Amino acid sequence: MTQTSAPARRAKSGPPLRNEKSKQRRAEARTGYAFLLPWLLGFIVLTAGPMISSLYLSFTNYNLFEAPKWIGFDNYANLFQDDRFIQSVKVTLTYVVFGTPTKLLAALAIAMLLNSKRRGQGFYRSAFYVPSLIGASVSIAIVWKAMFGDAGPVDQILSFFGIGIGGWVGNPNMTMPMMILLTVWQFGAPMIIFLAGLKQVPAELYEAAEMDGAGWAKKFTSITLPMLSPVIFFNLLMETIHAFQIFASAFIISNGSGGPAGSTMFYTLYLYLRGFGDFRMGYASAMAWLLLIAIGIITLIFFKTSNNWVHYSGDEK
Amino acid sequence: MISRRNFITTIATGVAATALLSACGKSGSEAGGGTAENPTVVNYTWWGNDDRAERTNKAIALFNEKNPTIKVVGTFSDWAGYWQKRATEAAGGGLPDVMQWDLSYLRDYAQRNQLLDLSEAGIDLSGFEKTLLPSGKVNDKQFGIPTSTNAFAVYYDPAKLKEIGVAEPTGKWTYAEYQQFLTDAGTKSNGKYYGSTDFTGIWWQFNIWLRQNKITDFTPEGKLGFAKADLAKWWNLNADLRGTPAIIPSDKITQLLPKSPFGSNKTVSEPTWDNFMAGYIGDSGVAELKMVAVPSDDPENLGLFLKPSMLMVASAKTKNKDASTKFIDFMVNSPEVGEIFKTSRGVPASKQQREGTTFEGVDAQVVAYEESIADYLSDAPEPPIVGFGTLESEFLRIQEELNYGKVTVDQAVDQWFTSAEDVIKQNA
Numbered sequence: 001m002t003q004t005s006a007p008a009r010r011a012k013s014g015p016p017l018r019n020e021k022s023k024q025r026r027a028e029a030r031t032g033y034a035f036l037l038p039w040l041l042g043f044i045v046l047t048a049g050p051m052i053s054s055l056y057l058s059f060t061n062y063n064l065f066e067a068p069k070w071i072g073f074d075n076y077a078n079l080f081q082d083d084r085f086i087q088s089v090k091v092t093l094t095y096v097v098f099g100t101p102t103k104l105l106a107a108l109a110i111a112m113l114l115n116s117k118r119r120g121q122g123f124y125r126s127a128f129y130v131p132s133l134i135g136a137s138v139s140i141a142i143v144w145k146a147m148f149g150d151a152g153p154v155d156q157i158l159s160f161f162g163i164g165i166g167g168w169v170g171n172p173n174m175t176m177p178m179m180i181l182l183t184v185w186q187f188g189a190p191m192i193i194f195l196a197g198l199k200q201v202p203a204e205l206y207e208a209a210e211m212d213g214a215g216w217a218k219k220f221t222s223i224t225l226p227m228l229s230p231v232i233f234f235n236l237l238m239e240t241i242h243a244f245q246i247f248a249s250a251f252i253i254s255n256g257s258g259g260p261a262g263s264t265m266f267y268t269l270y271l272y273l274r275g276f277g278d279f280r281m282g283y284a285s286a287m288a289w290l291l292l293i294a295i296g297i298i299t300l301i302f303f304k305t306s307n308n309w310v311h312y313s314g315d316e317k
Numbered sequence: 318m319i320s321r322r323n324f325i326t327t328i329a330t331g332v333a334a335t336a337l338l339s340a341c342g343k344s345g346s347e348a349g350g351g352t353a354e355n356p357t358v359v360n361y362t363w364w365g366n367d368d369r370a371e372r373t374n375k376a377i378a379l380f381n382e383k384n385p386t387i388k389v390v391g392t393f394s395d396w397a398g399y400w401q402k403r404a405t406e407a408a409g410g411g412l413p414d415v416m417q418w419d420l421s422y423l424r425d426y427a428q429r430n431q432l433l434d435l436s437e438a439g440i441d442l443s444g445f446e447k448t449l450l451p452s453g454k455v456n457d458k459q460f461g462i463p464t465s466t467n468a469f470a471v472y473y474d475p476a477k478l479k480e481i482g483v484a485e486p487t488g489k490w491t492y493a494e495y496q497q498f499l500t501d502a503g504t505k506s507n508g509k510y511y512g513s514t515d516f517t518g519i520w521w522q523f524n525i526w527l528r529q530n531k532i533t534d535f536t537p538e539g540k541l542g543f544a545k546a547d548l549a550k551w552w553n554l555n556a557d558l559r560g561t562p563a564i565i566p567s568d569k570i571t572q573l574l575p576k577s578p579f580g581s582n583k584t585v586s587e588p589t590w591d592n593f594m595a596g597y598i599g600d601s602g603v604a605e606l607k608m609v610a611v612p613s614d615d616p617e618n619l620g621l622f623l624k625p626s627m628l629m630v631a632s633a634k635t636k637n638k639d640a641s642t643k644f645i646d647f648m649v650n651s652p653e654v655g656e657i658f659k660t661s662r663g664v665p666a667s668k669q670q671r672e673g674t675t676f677e678g679v680d681a682q683v684v685a686y687e688e689s690i691a692d693y694l695s696d697a698p699e700p701p702i703v704g705f706g707t708l709e710s711e712f713l714r715i716q717e718e719l720n721y722g723k724v725t726v727d728q729a730v731d732q733w734f735t736s737a738e739d740v741i742k743q744n745a
C-alpha cells in the first residue's frame with residue numbers, strides 16, 4: 001500500500017524522468033520485499049496460519065486425535081457455564097486490576113528517585129533493573145516459592161514482628177498478594193521508560209513553578225504527571241496486556257495445577273490445562289480468541305479515554 | 318538478477334527438494350530387516366525418576382547386546398509432561414515405536430486407533446494371570462501388556478508409632494478403627510506428626526470402597542456406575558476428621574510438593590500403591606516402613622485387586638513391528654529384566670520373570686504383601702473410560718477445595734458430577 005502512494009506522489013515532480021525513476025523504484029521495492037520475505041514467511045507460517053486455524057478450531061470439538069467436529073458456537077456458550085472458567089476470569093482480573101497499577105506506581109517512584117543527580121546513579125539504575133532481567137525466568141518463580149513457603153524467609157520475618165500467617169504458597173488467601181508482589185518486583189522495564197520520559201521534561205518548567213512558589217506536590221501533579229502522561233499511557237497499556245498473559249510463574253508456583261483451591265488458576269493456565277491436560281483443543285482455542293477480543297476491547301477503551309488525560313506536546317489541550 | 322517471482326519459485330523448489338530428500342532419507346534407513354551394521358531402530362519412551370532411568374537404560378543395553386540387528390533408543394520424562402508429549406505426538410502421527418503406558422490412558426489411545434493390537438504379535442503371554450490380562454484389553458484386543466502389578470496398601474512408619482506410643486495396625490480393621498488410629502497418631506504426637514493425608518481424596522481408595530460395597534465405578538457402556546449419594550457418603554466419611562491432627566491440612570501438602578507428606582516425615586501413615594515403598598524410604602530416610610491391607614467394614618470383602626502398575630504398548634503406526642514386539646516380550650518376560658527392576662515397577666506380572674528374580678529386603682516386603690492379600694483379590698480393573706485422566710485429577714482437585722473448606726460436600730459432589738458428565742458427553 002505504501003509503495004503505490006509514494007511513487008505516485010514523487011512522479012509529479014519530473015515527467016521526463018518518470019520511466020527510469022519508476023523502474024528504479026520497482027527494483028527497490030523488489031529488494032525491499034526480498035529482505036522482508038524471511039519475516040513475512042515467518043509471520044504467515046508461524047503466526048497468521050496458526051491463528052486462523054485456531055479460529056476454526058474454536059468452533060469445533062477437537063481432541064488432537066480425531067478430525068475436528070464442527071459444533072458452531074457451543075464452545076463459547078459452554079464457557080459461561082463453566083465454574084472454573086469464571087474462576088479463572090476472576091483471578092486474572094484481580095491480578096490485572098491490582099497488580100498493574102501497583103507495579104506502575106513502584107516503577108514511577110523508583111524512576112523519580114533515580115532521576116535526581118547523585119553520585120553512582122548509573123550503578124543504582126543497573127542494580128534496580130536486574131530483577132526484571134531475571135524476573136520472568138523459571139528460576140525466580142522457584143525462588144519465590146521457597147521464600148514464601150512455610151518457615152521461609154518471609155514467614156520468619158513476619159513472625160518476628162508478630163504476624164504469624166504461616167506460608168503463603170499453600171494459603172489460598174495469600175497466593176494473590178504473593179503473585180502481585182512478584183510482578184511488582186519486576187518493575188524494571190516500565191521504570192526505564194519512565195526514566196527516559198522524566199529526562200524529557202524541560203527543567204525550566206520546574207524553575208518557573210518554583211519561582212511561583214509551587215511545592216513538591218504541586219510540581220508533581222501539575223508538571224510531572226501531565227508531561228509524563230504519554231509515557232504513563234504507553235506503560236499502562238503494555239503492562240495491562242502483559243498482565244493478562246501471565247502464565248509461567250503461576251504454572252511453576254502451583255505445580256501446574258492452578259492451586260491451592262484454584263487461587264492461581266489464571267486464564268492462560270486454565271487454557272493450557274484444558275488444551276493439553278484434557279485434550280480439548282477446540283475449547284482452549286475458544287478461550288484464546290475470547291482473551292484476544294477482551295484485550296482488544298480494553299485497548300480500545302484505553303485509546304478512547306486517553307484523549308481526556310494524555311497530553312502530547314504541541315497539543316492545544 | 319532475482320525477480321520476486323523467481324525468488325519465490327526458487328525458495329519453494331528448495332523447500333520441496335529438502336522435504337523430498339529428507340523423506341527419502343527416512344525411508345532409506347528404516348526399510349529392511351536391519352543388520353548388525355545397520356540395525357533397525359526402535360524408539361522407546363517412558364516416564365519416571367533417575368532411578369528408573371538408570372534401570373531402564375541397563376535393560377535397553379542388555380537387549381541391544383542380545384539383539385545386534387536391533388537398536389533400541391530410549392528417552393524419558395516426568396509423569397505430567399509425559400502425557401502432554403504423547404498427545405502432541407499422536408496428533409502429528411509420530412508416536413514412538415514402543416511406550417511405557419498407564420491404565421488411565423489406555424482406552425483414550427486404543428479407541429482412537431493409536432496403539433498396535435498385540436494379541437497375535439508373538440509375545441509370550443503364558444506366564445500371565447488370566448484375571449490380569451483383561452486390564453490391557455480394549456474391545457477384546459490386547460493393546461497393552463502389563464509389566465508388573467501393584468496393590469493398594471496403608472503404609473506406616475513403625476519407628477514414629479513407637480515414638481508417640483501408638484500400636485501398629487494389624488490390617489484387619491474397619492473404617493472407624495482406621496480413623497481412630499489416625500486421630501490417635503495426630504493427637505498423641507502433640508503436633509509433631511499428622512495421621513495421614515485425607516484418604517477420601519484418592520480416587521483408587523474410593524474405587525476400593527465402591528467394590529467393598531459392591532458398586533461398580535463405570536458401567537460397560539462407559540457411564541458412571543455410582544450415584545451422587547455414594548460419593549457424598551464417601552466424602553462425608555472424613556467430615557469430622559478434616560481440620561483435626563488426624564489429617565494433614567492441604568496448605569501443608571501444597572508446600573511440600575513435589576515430595577509427599579509421608580515422604581517428608583510429616584505424617585505417620587499413607588494409603589497408596591505398594592510399589593512406592595522404595596521411593597518413600599528414599600525420600601524420608603527412615604530405616605523401615607511397613608504395609609497393611611486397607612480397612613473394610615466387611616472383613617470378607619477387602620475390595621483389593623492387583624492393577625497393572627504399568628503396561629507396554631506399541632504405536633499403531635510403527636514401521637518396525639517385529640523388532641518392537643520383540644523388545645516388549647523381552648521387557649515383560651525376561652528374568653534378567655526382573656533382576657534389574659526388582660519391584661520398582663511393581664511385582665513382575667509374568668511368572669517366568671517373577672520366578673527368575675530374587676527379592677530381598679524392601680522388594681521381599683512388597684512381594685510378601687501381595688501374597689498376604691492373595692485370598693482377598695477381586696478381578697483387575699478394566700481400562701477406565703475415555704477421559705479418565707481428567708476425572709481422576711478433578712477428583713483430587715475438588716477434594717482439595719473441600720479440605721480448604723471452600724465448598725461443602727454437596728457442592729463438591731455436584732461439581733465432580735458436572736465435570737464427569739461433561740467428559741462422558743464429550744467422548745461419547
